[in-house]
Amino acid sequence: MTAVPDRASGMRALWSAADYHRxxxxxxxVSELLVRAVDVHPGERVLDVAAGSGNTAIAAARRGADVTATDIVSSALETAVHRAAVDGLDLWMEIADAQHLPFPDRSFHAVLSTFGVIYAPDHQRTADELVRVCRPGGRIGLANWTPTGLVGKLHALMTEAVTAPPAAAKAPCGPATLWGTEGHCRELFGNRVELTTTVRVHELCALTGETQVELLLKYMPPWRGAYNAMPPGQQRAVFDAAVAEFDRANRAQDGTSIAAAEYLEVVATVK
Known part of the structure; x- marks a missing residue:
């Protein structure tokens, strides 16, 4: 396996701090919709970048593609390979930074990422890598949280609450949810692709809004660290504000939580 560059060590430590698979x-x-939108075909070489525990990689493998999953967290990739094996699917894994992919130019028919590459600090470098490893005529498919949707609002809430975020969490190019705007994606990819976008709504389900927030604060690595570093009074305020966001997005009428979470589906065909 290719070693991850030292500059990624902070991000690797950050995302290894909690089991994001939960x-x-x-x-x-979301991953099933994305591989269909990208029209992944049997036999195609597919790369899932910042794959985590493999939702999108497995969805592509289920369509008969030859799939490689990459991430900076080795335990997440091991989970992905295990999940694929349970379903009788083959999956290749490679530890890799989304900003420095260890593959030759034009290696893949499709390059995918679901709520993954948006967290890489350098947006432009990441977009350049996605284009570089995709063949002409190949497709880049992304699912990105929007800044105006539920998850975007939660991201903003946590950012406002943290006066000095960890260095690994800082994004010099702006917040992760910028990827959820068509304009930002067009700026990153430029005239190298033909780009289409679709706004979709995912549903985040739990027994209550409180349960939703507890899950995020325990298993969302950047939030877990930031929240645990807060004094108790600030923790209470952040928790209550996050629950309120879930309650506003909730469509359930029976006391449970089914919260609408908007995201941008991006399909870019490389010229």
């Missing part, structure tokens, strides 16, 4: 597994439907 959250990501709830987003599998």
């Amino acid at each position: 959250i990501a597994v709830r987003d599998a439907y």
